[in-house]
Structures are given as C-alpha cells and as structure tokens.
Amino acid sequence: MMDQEKERIDLLRRELQEHNYKYYVEDSPVISDYEFDMKLKELQQLEAQHPDYFDPASPTQRVGGEVTKNFNTITHDYPMYSLDNSYSSEELIEWENRLKRMLGVAQLAYTCELKYDGASINLTYENGELLRGVTRGNGTAGDEVTANVRTIRSIPLRLRGKVPGRFDVRGEIILPLEGFARMNQEREQAGEDLYMNPRNTASGSLKLQDSAVVAQRPLDCLFYGMVGRDLQLSSQYEMLTRMREFGFKVPETARLCQNMDEVIAFLNHWDEKRHNLPYETDGVVIKVNDLRLQDELGFTSKSPRWAMAYKFKSEQALTQLEEITYQVGRTGAITPVANLKPVLLAGTTVKRASLHNADQIAKLDVRIGDWVYVEKGGEIIPKITAVELKKRAPESEPVTYIELCPECNTPLERKEGEAQHFCPNDTGCPPQITGRIQHFISRKAMDIEGLGGETVELLFREGLIGNYADLYSLSLDDLLPLERMAEKSATNLLEGVAASRQVPFPRVLFALGIRYVGETVAKKLARAFGSLERLMEASTEELLSVDEIGERIAASVISFFADPVNREIVLRLQEQGLQFALDEAELENRTEVLKGQTFVVSGVFETLERNALKKMIEDNGGKVASSVSSKTTYLVAGDKMGPSKRTKAESLGVAIIGEQEFLALVKGN
Structure with missing residues (x-):
C-alpha cells in the first residue's frame, strides 16, 4: 500500500510539473484550472499523510507560507554586472567598431533580446533542482529570497532533461500588465492606495516577509542568461535555446542578427511594437x-564589453519649474535641483529633477517659472x-x-x-559630515546592519557623532533616550x-571616502601597499607606479592623509580594531616577481579560473x-583563445x- 501511494x-x-510548465512557460494548457486544482489538492493530502516523502521541488511548495524576518546577504558565485547604455544607432556603430578593433x-553576429523592466534575480541550480534565489543587490552580493521565488510558477523547481551539476541562471522578475491592473483594481475596491508601476511592485514583492502573500501575486520570470563552469555552449543564441530545453521561460522575441544592419532593423521593429x-x-x-x-572581450570593472543596452526614447512630460534648490x-x-509641479511620467509622479551644474543651467537657459520637458534618463x-x-x-x-x-554659508569654489x-568647508558643513558617515556605513563599504541614513542624521543632530570614528564609541545609554529607538x-x-570591525581592508579603505577612490581603486591600492600604514606614507611617485592610478587620484590620497583631522580619525579607527592591512593569507601570496610586466589573459585554463589567474x-x-x-x-593563452589576439x-x-x-x-623560474 505504501509503495502504491509513493508511486501515486x-x-x-x-503530471503537475508538466501542466505547470505548459501553462506558465509555454502558455498552452491541456487541462482546465479545476482539474489542475483537484490534482494539486490530492497531492497535498497524500504529502500530509506521508511527510517522509517530502520533496522541496514538489508543486505543492509553491503556495508559500514561510516567513522571513531577515534576508541573508549572499555573495554571488559570479558577479552580476550592469550594462552600458546607448541611445542611438550611431552609438551602437561606434561600439561595434571598438569591438572589431579589439x-x-x-564582422560580428549578435543576439538581440528585449530588455525586461523588472527586478533582476540570480537562481542557483544544483543537480537539476533550485538551490537558492538571490537578488542582484550591488552586483557582488544580494539578499536571499528563495522562499519567495519558489512561489513564482514560471520558475522551475526541478529542471528538465540532462543539466550541468551546478550553475546560475539570470532572469528578470516582472509583473505582467494585466496582473498589475488586476492588483490595482482590487486595491481600489478595498479603498487602498494604488501601486505606481509594475517594476517597483515586482521588486517590492521579492522582499515581502510572508511568502504566502508573494504566492498570491501574479509575478512572472523571464530568463536571459546562464553562468557556470563547463556549460558546453558556443553562442548566446544556443544558450537561450538550451535554457528553454531545461524548462526556463525564455521569450521567443530574441533574434540572432548577422550584422549591425539587422540589429538596427530589430530595434526599429520593437520600438513600434513594444x-x-x-x-x-x-x-x-x-x-x-x-x-x-x-x-576574449571580458569586462570593465562595471560592465561586460560584449553587451550593450539600447534604450528606447524616453517618455516625456511637460511641467512647470517652480524653484531651484541646491x-x-x-x-x-553642489548639485542644483529643479523642483517641479508634480507630473506623471513613466508610471511614477515626478516632482524633482537634477540640473547637474551651472553649465547645464546655462546651456538649457532654464528659468524659474519656465515650462520644461522632463524625461527619465535611462x-x-x-x-x-x-x-x-x-x-x-x-x-x-x-x-x-x-x-x-546653502548649508554653512561658506563661499563656493x-x-x-x-x-x-x-563647498571647501569639509569639516564643518553638516551634509558633508553626514554624507561621509552614510558612505562609510553603506553596503559596499562597512555594511553596518541596523544603521541607516536617517539614523545617522539623528545621531548627528543629537551631537552623538561628528565623524565615522564616533560610531565606535556609542553605547546603549547614548541610544536609548533617542526618539523611536527601542532597546532592540x-x-x-x-x-x-x-561586526564591522571584521570588514576586510580594501572595503575599509573605500569606506574612508577619499575623493576619486572608488571600489576598484581601493582594491588596487590595498593590493599594492598591503596596509594603511604603508599607504599613508606613500609618495606621489609610489602611488603613480600602481596600475591605473593617475595624478588626480594620487594627489587626492596625499591630500587626504596630509590633513591632521583625517589622520586623527584614522588613528581612532585603528585603535578600535578595524582591518587596516590585508590578512595573512593574502600577504603570504604577494610578491614583486612580476613587477614591470604586463599580461593579457585569454581562453579557458585547466587549473585556474581566469579571474583567479588575473588576481x-x-x-x-x-x-x-x-x-x-x-x-x-606576455599573452597567457588558454584553450579556445581567439585567433585575433594570437595574430x-x-x-x-x-x-x-x-x-x-x-x-x-610566478615561482620565479
């Protein structure tokens, strides 16, 4: 009897997985909703009677019910890069010419895919089953939202056919227009505020704490990429085909274009039909x-060189400029901001727009009271x-x-x-002080849990902090009297x-907020000098000898550490035990054996991944x-290296x- 029930x-x-696929992915159901519901109900009853047969990929697991109070931060196995944007065919032709030269x-062939307007997601599959779902976050790490993505019917919990052992797929969680309209109709009937646009609603749904609520929303997921080792793929278009075979919902709108003329024809077609x-x-x-x-083309620090997002002409609105603030x-x-008469634009109400700088105001000849055209850049x-x-x-x-x-009345430069x-008053201008602290605690820097921008403003107003080193002197007695600050x-x-005392040195260096020292530069300086002590004493010549460090960055670093106020703050942070040197493991592997030599890395390698080899x-x-x-x-050549670099x-x-x-x-031989 038990065997019969297990077979059932x-x-x-x-059966339900197949019907689910036909309904949500292929859009070609073969049974009625009632029949599907009856089969699902029977399965739920059988699983309840036999908990030993639990399967996380069962169709019954899509109804949700798991409550997530805090979303864990997960580092992506492979970074999720952003895309460079273009807005004209001329820009695309320039991009293509650049690629051809490199x-x-x-001649180059391209795969063109519609750019879906939703929330990016990274799904990891192991042995054909969904292991976890993680939001894009900052591209390096995101929030784990596995319980919520399991409720989305077009996301397969178990894949079809023979699949790689472990790999990631990338997709966009979207809210179809029909489902969005239905949600707003229900909210209107309930007397609740309407959602503004599908994109923000889809993104917000991923961070809801109760997955049962997420399961009730008509979310969908459209897929566009796979990353992993030994995927045995030769082209982007083949990748999309393979993903469909695995059971992923990949829109049929994607096209293989043999040249840029075909690409531009594809763009013109969808600009009208979208x-x-x-x-x-x-x-x-x-x-x-x-x-x-x-x-072979690889990546910049932010984007793949081999991909470009072409943005359709933005929606415009005409409204009145009421005031310019700074x-x-x-x-x-100093950034001038246009304060506008509120206007609906691309699904959101726009009240403010950036004017960038004095030159932009002069170029537009924009004046108070003018009627202006507003659009959303990108x-x-x-x-x-x-x-x-x-x-x-x-x-x-x-x-x-x-x-x-406008904040401290200091003459501008x-x-x-x-x-x-x-404003040159960097130690006395309130927004500069709080801005540096907010940068210090940000996700890509010290990533201090439980502390946000509003709390920083509150702590500053109450006189509890005047710089980021003061954070490490706070006590419970300081915080409890504050408004809306419970003991928890x-x-x-x-x-x-x-916990931030354990953040590694490169991120601490970035957190200091030295002008022009972004994430990538901070990593290069940390690798080059090994410790903050060495960096603080570095000469201009030593800084300029570091890859991609120019005179502007070098001068900024020298100026920052020459300031006695900055040196005192850094000393206080050092006394608090922050990581001001690379850890032992990293230092052990550092030498100068390749100093003065430039390498180009191309192809696939036997024992090392390309990024590990570059590091x-x-x-x-x-x-x-x-x-x-x-x-x-040296050109370090691996398997499948392109012939152009060798030539x-x-x-x-x-x-x-x-x-x-x-x-x-590397071993010195």
Whole structure:
C-alpha cells in the first residue's frame, strides 16, 4: 500500500510539473484550472499523510507560507554586472567598431533580446533542482529570497532533461500588465492606495516577509542568461535555446542578427511594437553572439564589453519649474535641483529633477517659472531636456547661480576643469559630515546592519557623532533616550558596528571616502601597499607606479592623509580594531616577481579560473591589460583563445605562454 501511494505521489508531481510548465512557460494548457486544482489538492493530502516523502521541488511548495524576518546577504558565485547604455544607432556603430578593433575581426553576429523592466534575480541550480534565489543587490552580493521565488510558477523547481551539476541562471522578475491592473483594481475596491508601476511592485514583492502573500501575486520570470563552469555552449543564441530545453521561460522575441544592419532593423521593429507586449520593456540588450569572443572581450570593472543596452526614447512630460534648490554632497559638490509641479511620467509622479551644474543651467537657459520637458534618463533619473520657449513669461530672468554654500554659508569654489562648484568647508558643513558617515556605513563599504541614513542624521543632530570614528564609541545609554529607538534597535545597531570591525581592508579603505577612490581603486591600492600604514606614507611617485592610478587620484590620497583631522580619525579607527592591512593569507601570496610586466589573459585554463589567474598576476606585482599592444610582456593563452589576439601578439613579437609557463614565472623560474 505504501509503495502504491509513493508511486501515486510521484505520478502527481510529474503530471503537475508538466501542466505547470505548459501553462506558465509555454502558455498552452491541456487541462482546465479545476482539474489542475483537484490534482494539486490530492497531492497535498497524500504529502500530509506521508511527510517522509517530502520533496522541496514538489508543486505543492509553491503556495508559500514561510516567513522571513531577515534576508541573508549572499555573495554571488559570479558577479552580476550592469550594462552600458546607448541611445542611438550611431552609438551602437561606434561600439561595434571598438569591438572589431579589439578583436581584429571584420564582422560580428549578435543576439538581440528585449530588455525586461523588472527586478533582476540570480537562481542557483544544483543537480537539476533550485538551490537558492538571490537578488542582484550591488552586483557582488544580494539578499536571499528563495522562499519567495519558489512561489513564482514560471520558475522551475526541478529542471528538465540532462543539466550541468551546478550553475546560475539570470532572469528578470516582472509583473505582467494585466496582473498589475488586476492588483490595482482590487486595491481600489478595498479603498487602498494604488501601486505606481509594475517594476517597483515586482521588486517590492521579492522582499515581502510572508511568502504566502508573494504566492498570491501574479509575478512572472523571464530568463536571459546562464553562468557556470563547463556549460558546453558556443553562442548566446544556443544558450537561450538550451535554457528553454531545461524548462526556463525564455521569450521567443530574441533574434540572432548577422550584422549591425539587422540589429538596427530589430530595434526599429520593437520600438513600434513594444506597446503590444504583455509586460513592460524599455529597450533591447545586444550581445556578441560568440561566447568565445565574449570571453576574449571580458569586462570593465562595471560592465561586460560584449553587451550593450539600447534604450528606447524616453517618455516625456511637460511641467512647470517652480524653484531651484541646491544640494550639498559628501564631497562638497553642489548639485542644483529643479523642483517641479508634480507630473506623471513613466508610471511614477515626478516632482524633482537634477540640473547637474551651472553649465547645464546655462546651456538649457532654464528659468524659474519656465515650462520644461522632463524625461527619465535611462528610465530612472528624471532630467530636464528642453524649455518650451513659447510658454515663457516675458518678465523671466536668467538664473544666477549661488555663490555661498546653502548649508554653512561658506563661499563656493570651482576649480579649473571641474564642472561643479564645491563647498571647501569639509569639516564643518553638516551634509558633508553626514554624507561621509552614510558612505562609510553603506553596503559596499562597512555594511553596518541596523544603521541607516536617517539614523545617522539623528545621531548627528543629537551631537552623538561628528565623524565615522564616533560610531565606535556609542553605547546603549547614548541610544536609548533617542526618539523611536527601542532597546532592540539600539542593540542591533551596536552589534552591527561591532561586526564591522571584521570588514576586510580594501572595503575599509573605500569606506574612508577619499575623493576619486572608488571600489576598484581601493582594491588596487590595498593590493599594492598591503596596509594603511604603508599607504599613508606613500609618495606621489609610489602611488603613480600602481596600475591605473593617475595624478588626480594620487594627489587626492596625499591630500587626504596630509590633513591632521583625517589622520586623527584614522588613528581612532585603528585603535578600535578595524582591518587596516590585508590578512595573512593574502600577504603570504604577494610578491614583486612580476613587477614591470604586463599580461593579457585569454581562453579557458585547466587549473585556474581566469579571474583567479588575473588576481595572481596583480598579487605578484604584474599588470593585467584587456588587449594586446606593444606594451604587452606576455599573452597567457588558454584553450579556445581567439585567433585575433594570437595574430596580433605574433605580429608585435609578444611572447605567448601557457598556464604552466605562467605558473613557473610566478615561482620565479
């Protein structure tokens, strides 16, 4: 009897998974909703009677019910890069010409995919089953939302056919327009505020604490990429086909284009037809089709070189400029902000738009009271694109840019070659002080749990902190008298501050907020000098000798550590036990054996991943370049390396070595 019930459970699971796939992925159901519900109900009853037969990939697990109070932060196995944007065919042609020069080829084929407007998700599958779902986050790490993504019917819990052992897929969680309209209709009937747009609603749904609520929302997931080792794929278009075979919902709108003319025809077609789609799209993603060429082109610190997002012309709205105010950033940069008569634009109400700097105001000749055209740059940040001169009042006058800081009344400065004005009062201007602290606690920096921007403002107003070193002197007695600060919140804040003492040196260096020292530069400086003590004493010449460190960055670092106030703050942080040196394991592997040598890495390697090989070069004093030139010392060639780099290396007399020869070089042989 038990065997029969186990067989029945297995049969129902297989049938329901297949019906689920046909309904939500193929959009071609073969049974009625009632029949599906009856089979699901029977399976639920059988599983309840036989808990030993539990299967996390069972169709019954999609109903939700798990409550997540705190979402764990998970580091992605493979970074989720952002995309560079283009807005015209001319920009695409320039991009293609750049790629052709880098690759040394005359022709390129591309895969074009519609750019879905939703929330990016990374799903990890192991042995054919969904292991976890993680939001994009900052591209390096995101929030684990596995319980919520399990409720989305178009996300397979178990894959079809023969699949790789472990790999990641990337997709976009979207809310179809019909489902969004239905949700708002229900909210209107209930007398609740309406959701503003599908994208924000989809993104917010992923962070709901109760997965049962998520299960009730008509979310969908459209997939566009796979990453992993030994995927046995040769092209982007083949990847999409393989993903469909595994059971992923990959839109059939993707096209293989043999040249840029076909790409532009695809863009023109969808610029007109996109409004007929059942979901929102704001552009097209164009990818070099050949995965070997993608590998050869590689990445910048933020984006793949082999992909470009073409954005359709933004929606515009006409509204009135009521006032210009001025914001002070953490570096003292002044940003003029246009305060607008509220207007609905691309699904959100826009009240403010950036005017960037004095030059932009002069270029637009925008004036108080003008009627202006507003659009969302990249569909995200509102900007003023033009003035409707026919509606301008005769008495209007040009804008006079402010001369004093709006926060501390200090005379503003504008250095030669700089677009923005700056407030030089970095130690006494409140927004600069709180801005530096907010940067210090941010996710990519110290990532202090329990402490946000509003709390920083509160602590500053109450006189409890004046710089980021003061955070480490806070006590429970300091925090409990504060407004809306319960004991649990105060304890969480102090625990978050204490835990940040373990944040590694490169992120601590980035957190200090040295001008021009972003994430990537901080990593390079940390690797080059090993400790903050060495960096603080470095000369301009020593700084300039580090890969990609120019005079502007070097001068900024020297200036930061020459300031006695900054040195005192750094000393206090050091006394609090922050990580001001690379850890022992990293230091052990560092040498100068490759100093003065430039390497280009291409192909697939037997024992090392490409990123690990590049890190080894940098850890041993060498420089990594993306393309072969007369300055290249070695081309490290792996399997499936593109012929263009080999040809260029041979023509320039650059030495070509394999993985084992490279490892011998590192050992000093």
